[in-house]
Amino acid sequence: MLPEVQSLHQTQSLVRIPPSQDVPLSGRVRRLLDTEPIRRLASISQLGMVSLVYPGANHSRWEHSIGVFHNALQFLARFEGDSAFQQMTNHRLQEAFVIAALVHDLGHWPFCHPIEDMGLEGIQSHELRAQSWLSNSDLAGCLNSDWECCVEDVVALLTGSDKPEDLDHRGYHFLRSCISGPVDIDKLDYLYRDSLHAGVPYGQNFDKTRLISTLCIHPDTGGLAIGEKGKTAAEMMVFARYVMFSEVYWHHAVRAATAMLQRSVFLLQNRMDLDSSLRLDDPAWIAKLRRASEGSVAEPLVEGLFGARRRLYKRAVEFNVVEGAEIHGAIARKPYWWLVATSEKLAERVAKSTGIAIHAADLLIDAPPAKLEVDINLDVVHRDGQVRSLREVSPVAAALADHQFDNYVKRVRLFVRPDLLTQINTKFTKQHWASEILEACQTVE
Numbered sequence: 001m002l003p004e005v006q007s008l009h010q011t012q013s014l015v016r017i018p019p020s021q022d023v024p025l026s027g028r029v030r031r032l033l034d035t036e037p038i039r040r041l042a043s044i045s046q047l048g049m050v051s052l053v054y055p056g057a058n059h060s061r062w063e064h065s066i067g068v069f070h071n072a073l074q075f076l077a078r079f080e081g082d083s084a085f086q087q088m089t090n091h092r093l094q095e096a097f098v099i100a101a102l103v104h105d106l107g108h109w110p111f112c113h114p115i116e117d118m119g120l121e122g123i124q125s126h127e128l129r130a131q132s133w134l135s136n137s138d139l140a141g142c143l144n145s146d147w148e149c150c151v152e153d154v155v156a157l158l159t160g161s162d163k164p165e166d167l168d169h170r171g172y173h174f175l176r177s178c179i180s181g182p183v184d185i186d187k188l189d190y191l192y193r194d195s196l197h198a199g200v201p202y203g204q205n206f207d208k209t210r211l212i213s214t215l216c217i218h219p220d221t222g223g224l225a226i227g228e229k230g231k232t233a234a235e236m237m238v239f240a241r242y243v244m245f246s247e248v249y250w251h252h253a254v255r256a257a258t259a260m261l262q263r264s265v266f267l268l269q270n271r272m273d274l275d276s277s278l279r280l281d282d283p284a285w286i287a288k289l290r291r292a293s294e295g296s297v298a299e300p301l302v303e304g305l306f307g308a309r310r311r312l313y314k315r316a317v318e319f320n321v322v323e324g325a326e327i328h329g330a331i332a333r334k335p336y337w338w339l340v341a342t343s344e345k346l347a348e349r350v351a352k353s354t355g356i357a358i359h360a361a362d363l364l365i366d367a368p369p370a371k372l373e374v375d376i377n378l379d380v381v382h383r384d385g386q387v388r389s390l391r392e393v394s395p396v397a398a399a400l401a402d403h404q405f406d407n408y409v410k411r412v413r414l415f416v417r418p419d420l421l422t423q424i425n426t427k428f429t430k431q432h433w434a435s436e437i438l439e440a441c442q443t444v445e
Contacts, residue, residue: 028146043281049257054198067189072101089171096153109278110285117369118336177223182378202243206236313415346440368410
């Protein structure tokens, strides 16, 4: 057993993170935490724009990473007496799993997810950037001196890339499913932690302890599954994720700020050398964005987000698959450049129709990105040995699987510069907006 797992029940050498969570730290883990790449995460917000709506949601990716590391130790402790698990893993693979948990967000940059969703050319994924940080920093030295595993072992678990040939395939596959899957060490932390800091109860209403205690190895696939006693905890976690997206991550004001940030980055990407800026922390990155925006059409957007006075765009109309299915279907999951082109065409049409002077950056279309968020492909192993999917045994999970919740909580929204919205809405109904948006969509190839 790893010494870090053994220390779960000790009271020495701890770090405390909310909510009253004591996380044991060995000497070699402390040395990892003190490296520059991991310390940088203390200055990168976990939730970015969410704090503009929920003031308490300003926790860091460093805090979250420690929580995920703690979950990894609890997962390993759950399988301490499992002979099948012990046969397919060894110290090296378990060490790689623990380190992968600690560094899983290493490649993140300020406001990473909204910028990644834009699909800009030349911007590597945060997973690939994590590999660069691991290989070209003092982290590599720590791994060489303190741990049996190597950078390649950790990267394979993080990215799902080809594993080193001498690692057990079964153990690698299982631990990879613990890092990225329907019930993984990342989701178990961020749902609760984000909910806690945002000051809402939605992500805290599932039983993590019960869920971990029922984890098991899938008898057929070798991946992570749960026993039947964990069904209720699992479906509550799925539902918690749904509500967190509805009420926090895709809150309309959060998405207004996100749309403003994305358009600013799109307009300024060459002016600020975006790729090189992604190694900065939040304060340095924001300062660079503000400097780049000076005197440009993006300046009002940037200053509305990061200036002395918050000035967010306002929601004009919104559409989901129930109310506005045609528009949602026409716009959802389109490339970001297409959204920009469509919103520019829309601004021209609205200006012509209303006689109001409207700039191309005064209207912002926000839409669900290509990537779907919800994965409920989790199997439940019953006491009689039968295996059923969670959706088969849970009406909650089945409903969210059959009616993909992304299409409901991730709405197509149109945001307008606040001083213009009142003027336009005296002349426009929702039907007018819908008609103009559809016409604008048809003019962009």
